[in-house]
Amino acid sequence: MNKDIIQPRTLPGFRDFPPEAMIPRERLMETARNVFRSYGFAPIDTPALEFLEILTGKGSEETDRQMYHFVDNGGRAVGMRFDLTVPLARFVAQHVDKLGLPFKRYHIGPVWRGERQQAGRYREFIQSDFDTIGSTSIASDVETAMVIHDLLRAIGFDKFKIRINNRKLLNGLLEQFGLADKTAQVLRSVDKLEKAGREKVTVELQAAGVGDQQISQIIDLVSIRGTNDQVIDRLAGIATENEFARQGLDELREIATLIGASGACAENFQIDPSIARGLDYYTGVVFETILEADAEIGSVCSGGRYDNLAGLYTNRQLPGIGASLGLDRLLASMERQKMLPGVRTSADVLIVNFGSEHLGKYLQIARQIRMSGLGVEVYPDDRKLGQQFKYADQRGYAVCLVAGGDELARQQVKLKWMTSGQQADVFLEPDAHSVVTALREGLKSEA
Amino acid sequence: MNKDIIQPRTLPGFRDFPPEAMIPRERLMETARNVFRSYGFAPIDTPALEFLEILTGKGSEETDRQMYHFVDNGGRAVGMRFDLTVPLARFVAQHVDKLGLPFKRYHIGPVWRGERQQAGRYREFIQSDFDTIGSTSIASDVETAMVIHDLLRAIGFDKFKIRINNRKLLNGLLEQFGLADKTAQVLRSVDKLEKAGREKVTVELQAAGVGDQQISQIIDLVSIRGTNDQVIDRLAGIATENEFARQGLDELREIATLIGASGACAENFQIDPSIARGLDYYTGVVFETILEADAEIGSVCSGGRYDNLAGLYTNRQLPGIGASLGLDRLLASMERQKMLPGVRTSADVLIVNFGSEHLGKYLQIARQIRMSGLGVEVYPDDRKLGQQFKYADQRGYAVCLVAGGDELARQQVKLKWMTSGQQADVFLEPDAHSVVTALREGLKSEA
Numbered sequence: 082m083n084k085d086i087i088q089p090r091t092l093p094g095f096r097d098f099p100p101e102a103m104i105p106r107e108r109l110m111e112t113a114r115n116v117f118r119s120y121g122f123a124p125i126d127t128p129a130l131e132f133l134e135i136l137t138g139k140g141s142e143e144t145d146r147q148m149y150h151f152v153d154n155g156g157r158a159v160g161m162r163f164d165l166t167v168p169l170a171r172f173v174a175q176h177v178d179k180l181g182l183p184f185k186r187y188h189i190g191p192v193w194r195g196e197r198q199q200a201g202r203y204r205e206f207i208q209s210d211f212d213t214i215g216s217t218s219i220a221s222d223v224e225t226a227m228v229i230h231d232l233l234r235a236i237g238f239d240k241f242k243i244r245i246n247n248r249k250l251l252n253g254l255l256e257q258f259g260l261a262d263k264t265a266q267v268l269r270s271v272d273k274l275e276k277a278g279r280e281k282v283t284v285e286l287q288a289a290g291v292g293d294q295q296i297s298q299i300i301d302l303v304s305i306r307g308t309n310d311q312v313i314d315r316l317a318g319i320a321t322e323n324e325f326a327r328q329g330l331d332e333l334r335e336i337a338t339l340i341g342a343s344g345a346c347a348e349n350f351q352i353d354p355s356i357a358r359g360l361d362y363y364t365g366v367v368f369e370t371i372l373e374a375d376a377e378i379g380s381v382c383s384g385g386r387y388d389n390l391a392g393l394y395t396n397r398q399l400p401g402i403g404a405s406l407g408l409d410r411l412l413a414s415m416e417r418q419k420m421l422p423g424v425r426t427s428a429d430v431l432i433v434n435f436g437s438e439h440l441g442k443y444l445q446i447a448r449q450i451r452m453s454g455l456g457v458e459v460y461p462d463d464r465k466l467g468q469q470f471k472y473a474d475q476r477g478y479a480v481c482l483v484a485g486g487d488e489l490a491r492q493q494v495k496l497k498w499m500t501s502g503q504q505a506d507v508f509l510e511p512d513a514h515s516v517v518t519a520l521r522e523g524l525k526s527e528a
Numbered sequence: 529m530n531k532d533i534i535q536p537r538t539l540p541g542f543r544d545f546p547p548e549a550m551i552p553r554e555r556l557m558e559t560a561r562n563v564f565r566s567y568g569f570a571p572i573d574t575p576a577l578e579f580l581e582i583l584t585g586k587g588s589e590e591t592d593r594q595m596y597h598f599v600d601n602g603g604r605a606v607g608m609r610f611d612l613t614v615p616l617a618r619f620v621a622q623h624v625d626k627l628g629l630p631f632k633r634y635h636i637g638p639v640w641r642g643e644r645q646q647a648g649r650y651r652e653f654i655q656s657d658f659d660t661i662g663s664t665s666i667a668s669d670v671e672t673a674m675v676i677h678d679l680l681r682a683i684g685f686d687k688f689k690i691r692i693n694n695r696k697l698l699n700g701l702l703e704q705f706g707l708a709d710k711t712a713q714v715l716r717s718v719d720k721l722e723k724a725g726r727e728k729v730t731v732e733l734q735a736a737g738v739g740d741q742q743i744s745q746i747i748d749l750v751s752i753r754g755t756n757d758q759v760i761d762r763l764a765g766i767a768t769e770n771e772f773a774r775q776g777l778d779e780l781r782e783i784a785t786l787i788g789a790s791g792a793c794a795e796n797f798q799i800d801p802s803i804a805r806g807l808d809y810y811t812g813v814v815f816e817t818i819l820e821a822d823a824e825i826g827s828v829c830s831g832g833r834y835d836n837l838a839g840l841y842t843n844r845q846l847p848g849i850g851a852s853l854g855l856d857r858l859l860a861s862m863e864r865q866k867m868l869p870g871v872r873t874s875a876d877v878l879i880v881n882f883g884s885e886h887l888g889k890y891l892q893i894a895r896q897i898r899m900s901g902l903g904v905e906v907y908p909d910d911r912k913l914g915q916q917f918k919y920a921d922q923r924g925y926a927v928c929l930v931a932g933g934d935e936l937a938r939q940q941v942k943l944k945w946m947t948s949g950q951q952a953d954v955f956l957e958p959d960a961h962s963v964v965t966a967l968r969e970g971l972k973s974e975a
Contacts, residue, residue: 087585089622089841091575092606097619099627100570107561107571114554118874119898121905121923123547124554128538128652129576129608129638130596138534149577151598154642159539161576172544175536180546181922183908191576195601205575218908220887227891231898342888344895394536427565440667441789444674448791451566451678458568461630461665475628476568 094196094204100425105412106207109236110189113209113406116232117187120224122211125186127168129193133158135171138393147194161193165210165405173214174394182215203409212403214390219332221402222366222386223339229370229382229404230345236411237420240373241381243349246356247333248363248385253326254319258298263289268357271303275355303355309337312352332366364388368404375414381407424477428456429524431478433470435485436463442489446482449513455520457482473499479527480520484509498523541643541651547872552859553654556683557636560656560853563679564634567671569658572633574615576640580605582618585840594641608640612657612852620661621841629662650856659850661837666779668849669813669833670786676817676829676851677792683858684867687820688828690796693803694780695810695832700773701766705745710736715804718750722802750802756784759799779813811835815851822861828854871924875903876971878925880917882932883910889936893929896960902967904929920946926974927967931956945970 091097098106114124133150137160150160162168165188173184189209196202211228213221226243233241255264270285279300286296305315313334320326333352340350358367365386372381384404391399415421430450432443440459447457458478460469466483473481483495489509496519497504507519538544545553561571580597584607597607609615612635620631636656643649658675660668673690680688702711717732724732726747733743752762760781767773780799787797805814812833819828831851838846862868877897879890887906894904905925907916913930920928931941936956943966944951954966 086843087581087840089582089618089838090579091622092577092579092600092604093602095575095577097575097623098571098573099623100572100633103571103573106573111558119903121873121875121878121903123872123874124545124550125547126545126550126553128542128544129640130539130542130652132537132539134534135536146601149598149600151596153539153596154593155540157539171536175538176544176546181919183919185905186547193576205577213908216908218910219884220881220891220906220908223887223891224906224908227895339888339891343891391536393534396533425570426568427570428568431568434667437666440670441786444667444670444786444790448674456566456568458632459667459671461660461663461667461671463665472628472630 092204094202096203096205100427101423104424104427105415105421106408109408109412109415110207110209112235113189113232114187116228116235117211119231120185120228122185122187122213122228125169125172125188126190127162127165127172127188129161129191130159131162131168131171133160135394136160136162136167138167147196149193149195163194164192165190165208166403169210169212169214170391170399171394173399174391174397177395177397177399183221184214185212186214187211207408209406209408210403212390212401214399214401217400219335219339222332223336223343225366225384225402225404226336226340226350226368227343227345229368229406230349232382232406233349233370233372234346236415238372239346239349241349242351242353242371242373243382244351244353244356244369244371245333245336245366246352246354247329247366248357249365250316250320250326250329250333250354251357253323253329254302255299257320257323257326258295260291260295260299263291265361267291267299271299271355272357274300274303305354309347309350309352312354313337316352316354329365336366358383358385362387366402372414374418378410378414381410381414383407422477426456426458426476426478428458429479430455430457430482430520431469431473431476431480432457432459432482433466433473433484434460434463439484439486439489442484446484446494446509446513446516450517450520453517453521455517455524470497470499479524482516496520496523498527500527539651541649543650543652547874548870551871551874552862552868553855556855556859556862557654557656559682560636560679561634563675563682564658566678567632567675569632569634569660569675572616572619572635573637574609574612574619574635576608576638577606578609578615578618580607582841583607583609583614585614594643596640596642610641611639612637612655613850616657616659616661617838617846618841620846621838621844624842624844624846630668631661632659633661634658654855656853656855657850659837659848661846661848664847666782666786669779670783670790672813672831672849672851673783673787673797673815674790674792676815676853677796679829679853680796680817680819681793684862685819686793686796688796689798689800689818689820690829691798691800691803691816691818692780692783692813693799693801694776694813695804696812697763697767697773697776697780697801698804700770700776701749702746704767704770704773705742707738707742707746710738712808714738714746718746718802719804721747721750752801756794756797756799759801760784763799763801776812783813805830805832809834813849819861821865825857825861828857828861830854869924873903873905873923873925875905876926877902877904877929877967878916878920878923878927879904879906879929879931880913880920881907881910886931886933886936889931893931893941893956893960893963897964897967900964900968902964902971917944926971929963943967943970945974947974 148160153159266289320330363385367385369380370382386402443459450457481497492509493506508515595607600606767777810832814832816827817829833849890906897904928944939956940953955962
């Protein structure tokens with residue numbers, strides 16, 4: 082190897098996406114956009130780089146350490162965004178007068194975190210968030226759950242649970258249990274219950290000074306399971322003393338009723354008092370979403386309601402609700418469940434190339450097929466047929482259009498279907514009408 | 529104002545995209561993706577951050593100075609990509625054995641340049657590139673021009689010229705004129721002819737030691753205009769002595785013939801011997817694209833053929849051809865030409881909210897309308913009607929669905945069309961069939 086060559090490689094924790102990985106990613110992002118749009122969420126974008134003070138304003142020490150930050154050529158301290166929530170807060174604070182409220186936005190874009198490397202953790206990944214700012218209505222709460230439901234169904238999942246809880250209920254009950262001063266700590270421990278198990282959480286809570294009776298109250302509470310009606314009834318029996326808890330429970334009850342009225346698949350929604358979401362800033366309804374076939378990968382879409390999005394950047398109180406879709410987790414699950422097509426091309430048809438004397442004809446046929454909405458590649462070089470078919474196979478083309486001098490002289494083309502190996506001669510009119518029809522029918526019956 | 533508030537602002541040269549700007553950007557990127565796909569180009573993505581040595585390998589001093597680079601937490605010298613060509617070269621060099629050739633990819637993503645600020649120059653912008661690697665066939669040359677043609681037509685432009693030239697022709701003729709040693713310099717000057725004018729370019733060429741007769745040969749050459757046949761004839765009269773020039777001219781002739789055979793609109797393609805493209809690495813056909821109504825903004829899609837994409841990262845010779853679509857320029861022109869819708873919502877219908885007692889019904893109607901493919905927002909709060917209509921107007925909703933207790937009791941809804949002000953009562957069946965039909969028809973007739 083030439084010693085002057087620079088070794089081509091990516092930074093640790095960063096990924097290249099070749100077509101077979103990028104095609105399903107793009108499709109997933111398109112599905113997400115379509116669902117967001119169907120609810121009236123509008124797209125925004127914000128810079129990858131922000132003034133460092135904007136990004137560190139809200140960050141914990143942990144976030145600060147993980148952030149990519151540096152001084153730019155103009156001497157400014159800048160950082161690469163580590164999520165889309167801080168940029169949203171900055172954006173809304175800056176533009177709220179022009180935006181108007183309620184403001185419903187989605188934002189799909191890369192974020193960067195210099196985390197220590199571990200399996201399944203990347204330093205660059207796409208976040209896909211949607212939020213409704215400026216309304217405290219339960220309509221937005223229900224709608225957020227609906228969007229998650231529609232997203233997963235549109236992607237192709239039907240066995241999943243959107244677990245719904247309410248932080249007012251949790252906080253209120255902890256107050257009722259005499260743990261008002263330990264709420265954040267308790268919720269962080271409870272959040273680990275499913276993964277770490279009851280014993281570890283008990284030890285952690287004991288260490289935090291939570292009494293044994295309180296621990297058993299907490300664990301009883303978060304272990305409640307059943308139909309939504311059953312769970313609500315059980316909770317109603319516990320949430321007897323605290324006004325805040327009763328209010329949270331009323332909201333959960335209303336959400337369950339509205340989901341029923343909407344016509345969405347009720348079995349995808351589960352009231353679950355164990356859901357806390359680690360973050361401190363949720364103040365109302367909270368969500369997690371578990372794929373039944375892949376529960377161990379954790380939540381694929383999470384979020385909740387907050388009282389004040391942008392307190393760091395404006396004195397204006399901006400309540401809202403939103404959630405974030407985990408693209409990487411969804412794609413990993415789709416791959417395991419064989420829900421991905423495994424192709425390396427975005428087109429349907431490969432036109433085999435018999436030589437430059439036919440190129441004008443191939444370009445014309447390709448254009449005619451494209452006008453019907455199908456994708457066509459003309460193989461650029463005059464290579465051996467076997468090599469061209471191998472290429473078609475390796476890319477995952479559904480069908481090859483084969484037209485050498487003999488076929489073209491007879492005003493015919495041959496369609497060779499790659500999976501079945503079936504071949505058919507089709508008449509080639511000046512507008513390629515029969516070819517388009519045969520391709521459409523064949524692709525339909527293969528799908 | 530509270531003194532603890534961090535002022536919400538973006539870095540100079542960086543932009544926020546609110547919905548009214550982002551909706552057309554997303555639409556444009558979707559159109560580009562669809563056209564790329566229709567030719568069998570497949571998507572890839574690469575990291576925003578690369579090892580600095582990868583990025584500086586090819587860069588000029590100018591590029592290096594403009595690049596955002598820093599040392600990461602792991603002590604690595606890293607940089608933010610400043611284009612998508614260097615990452616493509618690195619990507620193909622690294623993965624070529626798995627990718628197979630020919631490899632056709634598109635890549636749409638942000639790049640960063642810390643340029644000195646000037647009007648219309650941003651430090652972060654989206655690039656939208658497509659390339660065919662591993663073929664030297666003229667089929668790829670023609671296809672690249674076709675993609676540009678289809679892209680602009682799909683976006684909604686019909687008056688544009690794709691100017692086509694060939695670097696072999698230019699280089700060969702410069703050799704014939706006795707300027708082989710000054711090729712790069714001459715081409716850089718010629719590239720400025722349209723903007724700077726004949727006199728300035730003459731002075732520049734004189735300063736570079738080009739003789740007066742040579743200058744007039746050069747300027748005569750790049751001033752040739754006419755139909756493609758006329759231009760080719762004129763060029764054939766000049767390209768008499770140099771083999772390289774004759775080969776370049778033959779390629780241009782073949783490209784013109786193939787474009788004619790393909791059925792694309794021939795008037796959008798113009799053989800133009802003045803097109804040089806400043807970059808040194810083009811070696812064959814080169815393209816520029818001018819919008820006739822907005823010629824002064826410069827080329828909106830440019831590219832060309834190169835002999836060796838990735839010589840810095842591999843010993844393997846990788847020829848290819850590609851082009852880059854200028855999203856910002858296209859959008860600026862579309863805005864000036866009133867081709868943008870000016871809406872701030874992705875949905876069609878706003879359901880007006882008469883109170884929480886009807887919310888279940890609204891959610892149900894919204895779901896039924898969505899299932900037909902239309903977008904619907906349910907206004908989340910129980911506000912005054914005037915306020916809700918104002919919101920619909922400000923967002924650009926086409927139609928409001930108005931259903932208070934009275935309407936719902938009569939199993940009716942009212943559709944209020946925002947532009948015309950027309951209203952119509954529609955019967956509300958359990959599946960909202962008539963509402964969906966009325967919405968579809970109304971939206972169609974408004975479009």
